[in-house]
Amino acid sequence: MADSSTETLFETPLASLHRELGGRMVPFAGYLMPVQYPAGIMAEHLHCRAAASLFDVSHMGQAELIGEGAAAALERVTPADVQSLKPGRQKYGLLTTDDGGILDDFMVANLGERLFLVVNASRKHVDLPRIESALPAGVTLRPLPDRALIALQGPGAVAAIATLAPGIAELPFMGVGSFNIAGVAALVSRSGYTGEDGVEVSVPAEQAEAFARAVLALPGVLPAGLGARDSLRLEAGLCLYGNDIDETTSAVEAALTWTIGKRRRTEWNFPGADRVRDELANGAKRLRVGIRPEGRQPARGHTPIHTPGGVAPQGAPVNSAIGEITSGGFGPSLNGPMAMGYVARDHAADGTALELMVRGKALPAVVAPMPFIPHRYAR
Amino acid sequence: MSETKFSRDHEWVRLDGGVATIGITDHAQNALGDVVFVDLPEVGREVAAGESIAVVESVKAASDVYAPIAGKIVEVNSALGENPGTINAAPTTDGWFFRIEASNPAEVAALMDEAEYAAFVDTLA
Numbered sequence: 001m002a003d004s005s006t007e008t009l010f011e012t013p014l015a016s017l018h019r020e021l022g023g024r025m026v027p028f029a030g031y032l033m034p035v036q037y038p039a040g041i042m043a044e045h046l047h048c049r050a051a052a053s054l055f056d057v058s059h060m061g062q063a064e065l066i067g068e069g070a071a072a073a074l075e076r077v078t079p080a081d082v083q084s085l086k087p088g089r090q091k092y093g094l095l096t097t098d099d100g101g102i103l104d105d106f107m108v109a110n111l112g113e114r115l116f117l118v119v120n121a122s123r124k125h126v127d128l129p130r131i132e133s134a135l136p137a138g139v140t141l142r143p144l145p146d147r148a149l150i151a152l153q154g155p156g157a158v159a160a161i162a163t164l165a166p167g168i169a170e171l172p173f174m175g176v177g178s179f180n181i182a183g184v185a186a187l188v189s190r191s192g193y194t195g196e197d198g199v200e201v202s203v204p205a206e207q208a209e210a211f212a213r214a215v216l217a218l219p220g221v222l223p224a225g226l227g228a229r230d231s232l233r234l235e236a237g238l239c240l241y242g243n244d245i246d247e248t249t250s251a252v253e254a255a256l257t258w259t260i261g262k263r264r265r266t267e268w269n270f271p272g273a274d275r276v277r278d279e280l281a282n283g284a285k286r287l288r289v290g291i292r293p294e295g296r297q298p299a300r301g302h303t304p305i306h307t308p309g310g311v312a313p314q315g316a317p318v319n320s321a322i323g324e325i326t327s328g329g330f331g332p333s334l335n336g337p338m339a340m341g342y343v344a345r346d347h348a349a350d351g352t353a354l355e356l357m358v359r360g361k362a363l364p365a366v367v368a369p370m371p372f373i374p375h376r377y378a379r
Numbered sequence: 380m381s382e383t384k385f386s387r388d389h390e391w392v393r394l395d396g397g398v399a400t401i402g403i404t405d406h407a408q409n410a411l412g413d414v415v416f417v418d419l420p421e422v423g424r425e426v427a428a429g430e431s432i433a434v435v436e437s438v439k440a441a442s443d444v445y446a447p448i449a450g451k452i453v454e455v456n457s458a459l460g461e462n463p464g465t466i467n468a469a470p471t472t473d474g475w476f477f478r479i480e481a482s483n484p485a486e487v488a489a490l491m492d493e494a495e496y497a498a499f500v501d502t503l504a
Contacts, residue, residue: 041438109437136469227439294464298436313450330415337416357461359418359434 013057013148013208020245030057041227044333048194049373052154052217057193058147061124062080062147062202065115065131067139074108074115076134079251079270081261087112090189093259094251095119095127100246100272100279100292103130104244107174109189116187118149118200119238119242127202148208152215153198153224153232154217155376156346158190160218161199168199183207193229195236195375230339235331235339237370238292243301244288244326244340252279253342257290286323287348290370293295293356293363298337299328304357305312308364315360317357322347325356331372338372339365383471384498386447392472394487397446402475403435403466406500407416412437414466419455419477424481426452428486433476435466450479500503 009032017324018025024036034056036044048055053238065074071082086199097103106122109116124143132141152161162169164177164339171190179188187202203211217219230240239245245254250272257280264270268277293299305323328339339356352367381394389407393400408414418437426432426446433444457478459465466474481487491499 035439036412040413045438059393181502231438297418298416298441300441332438334412 010059012056013205014056014058014212016213017209018056019194019224023223023225024225024275026226029059031121033059034154034223036225036227037223038268039222041225041231044222044224045231047222048154048196048224048228048253049333050154051220051222052152052157052218053161053194053228054212054221055151055153055224055229056212057121057151057200057229058148058205058208059121060149061117061119061121061127061298062130062144062149063117063119063131064142064144065139066113066142069136070111070115070139072137074131074136075264077103077271078106078128079264079273079276080108080262082108082115084261084263085110086336088176090176090191094256095130095320096251096269096270096272096276097111097247100243100250100275102249102251102256103127103243103247105241105245105256107191110189111176116202116245121174122242131178145200146205147202148205148211149213150208150227151192151198151200152211153192153194153195153196155197156220157198158378160221161167161201163216163218164214171199171378172307172369173197182211182327184211184214186211193236193238194232195238195371195373195377196232197376197378199264201227203362220314231329231332234327234329234340235333235373236375237340237372239340240286240327248344249288250275250279250284253284253288283345285294285344286342288326288342289348290368290372291325291328291354291356291365292368293328293337293339293365293371294361296336297358298330298359299325299339299356299363299365301325301327303339303341303343305365306355306357306362307347308353308355310355310362314325321357322354333373340370343367347372380490381487384490384492385499386445386490388445388447388475390444390447392404392447392490394481394484397481397484398482399450399479400470400475401447401477401479402448403444403470404496405470408467408474410438411435411442414494416478417459417463417466419457419459420452422452423454424452426450433467444476446479447490448479449482451482452477453480455469
């Protein structure tokens with residue numbers, strides 16, 4: 001990220017609550033966000049897997065797409081099948097570049113009379129003009145900067161929030177609905193970024209703090225910061241835009257082909273379809289894979305990946321790297337190091353031995369299936 | 380054992396008979412967060428003051444640990460391999476990192492005392 005000391009950082013509507021809770025505020029995607037609270041990343045991560053954790057994700061971009069033909073219009077900038085999305089349902093998709101790279105990943109929900117979008121904080125300034133540029137007359141994109149987004153994640157999350165709005169318990173995974181929660185008109189989706197059951201709740205900014213306090217008062221709910229959010233999503237094998245996917249990676253390379261609708265793979269009318277079509281037919285040169293380093297030492301983003309014997313004992317590479325780690329760290333629930341990254345296709349099969357070049361030493365590792373911790377979504 | 384001294388890299392140093400025991404301060408472990416791995420130097424290695432000789436990994440990030448004084452590594456705390464969390468739980472006692480036979484014990488005397496280090500940490504807030 002660019003030097004943040006010279007730029008003005010935005011705050012979310014929960015900034016004063018974060019400080020009151022002892023949050024350690026750091027710059028992230030142009031926002032001042034809590035990386036952790038006094039409990040620490042490890043405890044916050046484990047609490048989310050055991051009970052329920054509240055995350056402020058209000059930095060993310062929210063928008064509505066309104067008008068006849070909104071779904072077809074959105075398909076001009078994404079390979080997702082938006083037109084088949086039923087009312088009350090949400091799906092994950094990619095915005096693609098004309099060259100077949102990934103402009104962003106996003107969520108789209110069908111609210112009946114309109115579509116509701118959630119995009120990454122760091123990309124909203126790119127995404128929204130891109131979507132806008134694809135719209136025909138009669139379809140309008142309306143950014144929603146006055147809304148906060150709060151995630152409640154964990155095996156106890158839905159039971160906890162359902163004490164305030166019982167209907168939430170009836171939502172299926174990736175279901176969306178409007179609820180009155182503690183007097184706040186909220187848009188709730190049963191989804192998240194941790195691999196656990198849970199919800200993401202969009203509320204008016206001016207009511208966000210009252211809403212968050214009401215949720216934090218529920219039994220078993222504790223706040224968690226961006227640090228735990230990152231280790232949780234990596235254990236769940238989920239991509240972070242800017243690390244694991246960007247404008248140079250394709251949906252096929254990123255192992256996100258499943259986000260491309262079947263119909264879209266017959267029409268080939270999305271941005272970058274030529275590259276995707278070629279990679280599906282002939283294989284991508286590289287693929288995103290899960291990686292488990294041996295022992296307990298983590299290998300972080302940008303660590304070069306070699307074949308075994310590719311690094312001499314004194315640390316000099318004897319052959320060129322076959323890839324690079326894009327996200328890596330320590331998994332508190334896994335109780336060990338984990339990473340994801342891109343490797344040449346010939347080295348992408350589960351169980352393939354690798355060597356990671358960490359601070360001049362070869363660290364043995366193996367290609368491993370993701371998620372590292374099984375998803376526990378409501379089904 | 381002499382008084383505990385402190386470096387600007389947030390290490391504490393205690394000299395005892397020409398051998399300095401070194402670890403990271405409570406301020407440092409708190410800033411790092413939960414430590415999950417530590418990479419310690421080899422015993423017998425000659426190190427220069429200011430040289431990066433160990434790495435401490437938290438859930439979030441890797442950080443270098445520097446030799447606050449010149450000398451030879453005579454012992455490392457291998458118990459940290461099994462229990463890196465000791466660095467968080469007891470940073471200034473059981474969580475020590477390594478022992479350096481000081482080339483020049485006067486280097487230790489030149490480090491900050493506890494009050495000076497506390498004032499230094501305050502300037503970082």
